[in-house]
Amino acid sequence: MRNIKLTIEYDGTHLSGWQMQTLDKRTVQSEIELALQIIFKKDIRITGSGRTDAGVHAQGQVANFHTDSTMKTEEIVRALNGNLPEDIVILAAQDVPKKFHAQFSAKRKTYRYTILNRQSRTALQNNFLMHLPYKLDLTLLKKEAKEIIGEKDFRSFMATDHAQKNKLIIKDTIRKVYSLKIRKENDLIHIDITANGFLYKMVRNIIGTLLEVGTGLLPPGSIKKIIKAKSRVAAGMTAPAKGLTLLSVKY
């Protein structure tokens, strides 16, 4: 049995996230499984590195699946892309060892959040960024962001509805954030965050809270206090999904 790793790019705007839900909703998983079904004439289940929400994009999502087929990986890529809709594309397919698991083998993930910081809304990239028309103190933002780095309990930045809805008790809320880089490019601000994993909506809650500090809605030093509080209600708003892109997953 072969184990195939896929690298996937998608525009999440018109997708209901990664995971298969009800049959009337288009998800990345359901679209790829449908394409695999057409190509291999059997039901094949794919495992993603993790879910992404509706509206979230990916340049380097990773998934794997098992098959007996002898089809070359280049042919798998071509066949999948020929059967996938315009907003999903397979960038690469490769044979990986039997023990490779897209979710459990993942070592680190990098997400990018993009903010348009100017008065006017955008006509060009509305589905790919968050519009913030308020004055943002970048120096303060960068200083505050340092509090995110390191191995910490990020419970305050985890969406509580997730655990409730799925009747889960999330025990391990400790994650290690390796880096958080803020780069300004004209009116755009890109925030790249790399960690060994992320809690549900953690990136969007961190970004939303950082922006509240950067615009003066929350006082400097808030991030440190919020982490200490270990409660979602302590943190700020959730930044909109459309500004978020999963850049890469490393194994």
Added chain:
Amino acid sequence: MRNIKLTIEYDGTHLSGWQMQTLDKRTVQSEIELALQIIFKKDIRITGSGRTDAGVHAQGQVANFHTDSTMKTEEIVRALNGNLPEDIVILAAQDVPKKFHAQFSAKRKTYRYTILNRQSRTALQNNFLMHLPYKLDLTLLKKEAKEIIGEKDFRSFMATDHAQKNKLIIKDTIRKVYSLKIRKENDLIHIDITANGFLYKMVRNIIGTLLEVGTGLLPPGSIKKIIKAKSRVAAGMTAPAKGLTLLSVKY
């Protein structure tokens, strides 16, 4: 009578270009004139720095119009944006001297053309770039591009259908190209070209021809020969509209 200069951003994907055509087609000009009509309760004609084709985008298109209104420029921006569709936004409005004319006063324009140079199609930015899945010799492309710089007769890069369709005799086909910069960013190649003006479809014809040289379809040295030939049939293909963005117009 006040003379107001507008700086405009638009996503050309679902627009039939800049210029008013038939009433059933959405153009940048017709949408802005409709918004002005709603705000000022009278017909106001705007003058653009030049036309852009269907599918071509703008980050800094410029237009001007005349009005007797005493409305502040910030209010004009807000009122226009409130009445414009999502794919058009006014970035700025300012009072300019009576003699300012968006087209005739323009000193230089900069366009950007963006190419995705990789095997796979894109899921993310399909309306904003040209997909080129062939190997591209960037060193050769840069060398060949130098032939474009300077004051030259660019007749070979002007779309011939334009003059015929509009029953025009285009006499002056001499333009001065100030710079042509090629920048690679991962799989993307951005080509920025600045000139005192452009002939109809000149940028797209130059880009298309450069890419034919860069991929080996045309031999090195072709650009020089094509310029000398002074005939559209000498040049290469027209690059697709969707990869093109008008970045700025300087006065």
